Amino acid sequence: MTSGPDPDRLALAGPEDQHSAADWEKSTAAVLRKTRKLADDAPDAAVWEKLARRTLDGISVAPIGTLDSVAGLAPTGVPGAAPFTRGRLAARPEIGWDIRPYLFGLDAKALNEAALVDLENGSTSLWLEVGTTLTAADLEAALEGVFIDLAPVVLDAPEDPFAAAEALAALYADRGVTPAEGTNLAADPIAAQVRGEGAISLDVLDLVAAKAEEIGALGVVVDATAVHDLGASDAQELAYSLAVGATYLRHLTANGRSVADALRLVEFRYAATDEQFPTIAKFRAARRLWSRVAELSGLAPADQGDGQRQHAVTSRPMMSKYDPWVNMLRTTVASFAAGVGGADAVTVLPFDSALGIPDAFGRRIARNTGSLLISESHVAKVVDPAGGSYAVEKLTDDLAEAAWAEFGRIEEAGGILAALEDGSFQSRIDAVVAERDDQIAHRTRPLTGISEFPNLGEALPERPGHPAMDAVRRYGAPFEALRDEPAATPVFLATMGSVASHTARATFASNLFAAGGISVVVAGATDGVDAVLAAYDGQPVVCLAGADPTYAEWGADLVAKLREAGARHVVLAGKAGDKTVSPDLVDDSAAVGVDALTFLNTTREHLA
Numbered sequence: 001m002t003s004g005p006d007p008d009r010l011a012l013a014g015p016e017d018q019h020s021a022a023d024w025e026k027s028t029a030a031v032l033r034k035t036r037k038l039a040d041d042a043p044d045a046a047v048w049e050k051l052a053r054r055t056l057d058g059i060s061v062a063p064i065g066t067l068d069s070v071a072g073l074a075p076t077g078v079p080g081a082a083p084f085t086r087g088r089l090a091a092r093p094e095i096g097w098d099i100r101p102y103l104f105g106l107d108a109k110a111l112n113e114a115a116l117v118d119l120e121n122g123s124t125s126l127w128l129e130v131g132t133t134l135t136a137a138d139l140e141a142a143l144e145g146v147f148i149d150l151a152p153v154v155l156d157a158p159e160d161p162f163a164a165a166e167a168l169a170a171l172y173a174d175r176g177v178t179p180a181e182g183t184n185l186a187a188d189p190i191a192a193q194v195r196g197e198g199a200i201s202l203d204v205l206d207l208v209a210a211k212a213e214e215i216g217a218l219g220v221v222v223d224a225t226a227v228h229d230l231g232a233s234d235a236q237e238l239a240y241s242l243a244v245g246a247t248y249l250r251h252l253t254a255n256g257r258s259v260a261d262a263l264r265l266v267e268f269r270y271a272a273t274d275e276q277f278p279t280i281a282k283f284r285a286a287r288r289l290w291s292r293v294a295e296l297s298g299l300a301p302a303d304q305g306d307g308q309r310q311h312a313v314t315s316r317p318m319m320s321k322y323d324p325w326v327n328m329l330r331t332t333v334a335s336f337a338a339g340v341g342g343a344d345a346v347t348v349l350p351f352d353s354a355l356g357i358p359d360a361f362g363r364r365i366a367r368n369t370g371s372l373l374i375s376e377s378h379v380a381k382v383v384d385p386a387g388g389s390y391a392v393e394k395l396t397d398d399l400a401e402a403a404w405a406e407f408g409r410i411e412e413a414g415g416i417l418a419a420l421e422d423g424s425f426q427s428r429i430d431a432v433v434a435e436r437d438d439q440i441a442h443r444t445r446p447l448t449g450i451s452e453f454p455n456l457g458e459a460l461p462e463r464p465g466h467p468a469m470d471a472v473r474r475y476g477a478p479f480e481a482l483r484d485e486p487a488a489t490p491v492f493l494a495t496m497g498s499v500a501s502h503t504a505r506a507t508f509a510s511n512l513f514a515a516g517g518i519s520v521v522v523a524g525a526t527d528g529v530d531a532v533l534a535a536y537d538g539q540p541v542v543c544l545a546g547a548d549p550t551y552a553e554w555g556a557d558l559v560a561k562l563r564e565a566g567a568r569h570v571v572l573a574g575k576a577g578d579k580t581v582s583p584d585l586v587d588d589s590a591a592v593g594v595d596a597l598t599f600l601n602t603t604r605e606h607l608a
Contacts, residue, residue: 020067028063032149055278056432057235059398065390073397076288079383082301084287086384087342089306095124097338098182098345099370100154100311104129105357105466108138114363115142119151121364122371125182129349131158131197132467136167143171148192152182154221154267154311158192161185162207169215182309182345184218184267185211190244190416191226195471200417202251209252209265218309219265220248228271229316229472230426231433233401234282239406240425241268242289243416249297259297260305266580268308272317272338272346274330275397280386283310284340285400287520289407312338313347316472319354321480323449323458327351332369339370339379340386346370355473356463364586433473440475441597450476451596454514456486478597482604486517489607494532494558495522496546505573508538512590513543514599518607529558536565541606543571543590544581551580559585569606 025044028051032038038050051063062069077083080090101118103111103126115126126146130136136157143153148171157164165185172179187208192198200604205220211421212219222242232240245266252262270286272279290308295301295505314334319327328351348369350362358366373379386392406428410419414473419425439445474480491513502525510520520543523535536542542562544555551574559570561580575591576583583589587606589601 003056017043024064028247048404056435057399057402059235059402061277062391063394065391065392065394069394070390070397073393076387076393076396080296080306082307083291084304084307085284086387088287088308088310088344090383092380092383096374097343097370098125098152099123099367099374099519100125100127100345101363101367102127102129102156102313102347102349104156104468105133105464107133108141111595112141112144112146116145117360118367119146121367123151123367125152125154125180125345127154129468130155130164131159136160136163139167140165140171140174147343148172148180148183149177150180152180152184154182154184155186157186158188158195158197158575161187161192162204162211165211165219169211172215180216182218184221186221186267187219188221188223188244190247190420191223194230194420202247205248206255207250209257212265219266220252221267221269221270221311222248225269225271225313225316226427230429231317231436231473232429233432234278235406236281236425236429236432237270237404238286238289238399238403239410240294240416241286242247242403242607243410243419245290246293246297247416248413249293253297259294259299260303263294263299264305266309267311269311269313270338270343271315271317272312272334272341272343273318274333276281276333276337277392278399279334279337280341280392281395281399283312283338283343284384284386284392284396285403286310287342288396289403291480292404302489310343311345311347311491312341312343314338314349316349316353316469317475319349319351319474320447320450320476321354321474322460322476322483323455324351324355324461326449327354328365328369329448331366332373335369336373336377336379339373342384352461352463354469355461356465356469359461359463433524436475437478438526441478442593443596444593445475447476447479450479451515454479454483456483456514456517456519464523482516482600485518487519487604487607489541490519490521491571491603491607492536492542493522494526494536494542494562495523496526496532496543496555496558497550498543499525501547501550502545505547505579508592509543509545509571509573509590512594512596512599513603515596516604518600518603527555529554529561532558533561533565536562536567538566538594540567541569541571541603542567543573544586548574548580551587555581556585569603571603 028047029044053061076085079087101123155164185208187205191199193200222241222245224237227240228237249262287308294304314331318330332349335346338346348366350366351356352358352362374587413419413424443451495506523532526532570586572586572589576589
């Protein structure tokens with residue numbers, strides 16, 4: 001036995017293990033040429049442009065981070081100090097981040113039962129919807145048995161925030177306790193207007209803020225998920241939060257509060273998506289940007305306290321109604337990214353939220369997601385795990401720049417109220433929505449279970465409906481609408497040749513049709529036109545699926561015979577051409593990059 005570790009194993013990498021950017025370019029270019037994604041005569045350096053990804057904000061994200069990419073960036077500082085890019089606090093709390101379930105669509109009794117179960121099994125605060133099935137007067141019953149001096153309570157009462165604030169404040173007084181740190185009476189009149197849940201009246205800010213100051217709680221929330229739910233990009237979501245935050249800050253200080261006192265009343269809420277690195281960058285950029293707003297408001301960096309308080313909520317638009325179990329994966333990535341990005345509290349929406357009011361199983365999986373990340377994966381042990389990553393630092397800076405530019409456009413319009421009134425901000429969101437929808441339609445932004453790998457035979461869990469999801473522009477909504485009304489007639493999949501030769505295109509075509517609620521009847525292994533015709537049963541739409549040599553050999557004859565047998569619309573899986581089947585002989589074709597929604601709607605018209 002040895003007395004210690006082998007020193008050779010602890011040595012730094014030798015010269016043979018050190019590689020330059022040119023080495024990476026050469027190796028990567030070789031792979032891309034092999035897969036025919038890079039021309040043989042293209043320079044190796046072309047891989048940077050080939051593999052770069054452009055976000056909906058127009059930010060180019062390089063395939064790997066480099067030291068050169070962060071040269072000249074503004075200093076990020078240290079955790080716990082302005083500009084707070086690296087974290088609001090110098091060290092993470094012992095609990096990691098606050099696990100905050102959202103309880104909505106429940107009456108007082110059901111909410112109380114759910115709240116107690118959540119708090120007894122890992123949750124550390126409560127976020128309560130007030131106004132739909134739960135009134136302000138019901139809060140006492142809803143919070144019976146809850147130690148509200150230990151577990152923060154955050155309200156969501158857009159219709160009458162002051163009534164809810166008064167009721168909760170009265171409950172603290174009746175019990176003779178002070179609110180747990182992080183409790184928020186949560187007035188947000190602008191988000192209520194954006195969601196169509198109330199009229200904008202900034203006067204309610206004063207009423208709720210005064211009540212919050214009276215009991216020692218937060219009083220205002222800037223809920224940027226309101227525009228995220230409408231389809232806003234990351235930079236637009238950040239800019240909206242800055243514009244709303246600045247509006248609230250102006251109003252609160254105009255009524256006698258100092259900038260520091262007003263800042264202490266506010267919490268910010270952002271969406272966390274399954275795009276891991278943009279989400280990490282968004283939370284880091286948000287703190288930096290709000291620190292700049294505080295500085296421009298007259299508060300020196302040293303006087304900004306703990307910086308921006310953040311509440312992350314897993315994205316509603318990314319959730320799918322079909323194959324909802326995939327939402328567990330989406331929310332796991334999203335909550336991981338929010339935690340790594342430094343969010344103070346994280347709400348994981350249950351996987352069945354897109355279907356309506358979640359059940360106990362959905363809520364359990366949601367709260368356990370945070371518990372596992374914190375307690376077993378130890379994600380919260382480090383304040384800023386992504387700090388120093390060239391890619392993350394560059395993306396944080398680029399996103400902050402894009403958001404600040406959008407914030408400037410909103411301010412030039414007269415502020416967020418004016419930008420909402422004249423439609424200028426909404427028009428820019430609509431442009432982002434159109435670009436995202438186009439990417440989803442062409443499946444360059446794939447949605448598992450929706451546009452890719454759909455399961456037409458699945459049995460969806462049944463959940464009571466709730467209006468909270470009605471105003472959300474779910475990314476997969478156009479495909480889900482097709483799935484809601486499945487085609488009554490299947491497509492005949494004319495598989496040509498052996499199973500080995502037609503499987504790739506048959507699978508591609510079957511998945512594509514299924515994404516539009518269209519089932520297929522498969523011919524199976526065939527050795528010629530007669531074998532395919534023997535399996536054909538008169539379906540109006542036929543799709544040929546085979547290898548290029550097979551298409552060239554007997555594809556034209558098969559199309560002619562199928563039309564004679566009754567086929568009215570013939571589709572080719574692959575690209576029509578001289579080496580396959582002439583475009584003049586088929587009515588449509590389906591290959592990688594096809595506008596899937598247009599293709600599917602056209603196919604359904606011919607099936608009708």
